[in-house]
Structures are given as C-alpha cells and as structure tokens.
Amino acid sequence: MKKYLLMLMIFIMVFTFTGCKSNTSRDNSIETSKDYIQYENDTYNFSLQLPKSWEGKYYIEEVNNELYFYHKNDLDDGRKIELFTLHISNTKEEWEELQKQYEDICLIDKIYEDEQGIISITYPTDVPYGDDEKEYCEEYNKMEDDISNIQKSIDRIK
16 A cells, blocks of 8 residues: 555656646757857757847747847836847748738848748837936947847858
C-alpha cells in the first residue's frame, strides 16, 4: 500500500510540474557583442542586429506572424510605445493581403524577400510621448534613427 501511495505521489508531482510549464517559451535568442545585439528568431528563420545602445531599452512581442518592437520605459501608464513592427508573409498571396489590410492605415514596406517568404515593416502613425515626457521622447527618437540600419541587417539564419 505504501508503495502504491508513493508511486501515486510521484506521478502527481511529475504531472503537476510538467503541466505548469509556461507556454510562452520562444525559439528566439538574443546575443550581445561589443558592437551590436544579435536577435535570432528560429520560428521565422531570420536574424537582425540591433545597436548596442538599445540594450535594456526595448522589448519584443510576437503575435501571430508579427513581431512588435517596443520602447521600454518606466512610465506606469500601460501604454505600449511601438518602434516598429515586422510582418512575416510566407507567400506572395499573404503579402498582397497584408498590403490591402494596411493601405488605408499606414505605409508597409517590403524589406526582405526570398524563397521562404517576405518580411515587411510598418511604423507607428501616432506621436508616442507628450510634451512633458521629453526624456523618453529623446531616447525614442534616437532609437527611431537606427531602424533603417536594423532593416539592412535582416538575414535568414543559415
């Protein structure tokens, strides 16, 4: 009987601990060198380089086939301050549908295309910070100036 109870307890513990794993684990990695931050996304099989000056100042959210790059701040107001969004289209048809979705909202640029698909980018259309948030606005503007170089660094993971 003790043996049975012990086995049952072990089974319950194993089941509980494996069942409590977070479902938010990503196949992404971020490596930092002295010059830049290497971001690799294994889900969509691409990498890009962020400036070293971005360290600790951004975060990324992945939703469906979109990666949102946000400016991190210590304001406790619930706003998400978007720097840019990468859109992943696996086919030309998906890309064309995406273009139609965004044609009345904002400009969408195709920045990378190969046999695996198309990576495109959109930018926010609103002013992210108010006049009383000058410090955050300055940092945001500096980061915004880096986005064209980030786009150029996009490549497929070999």
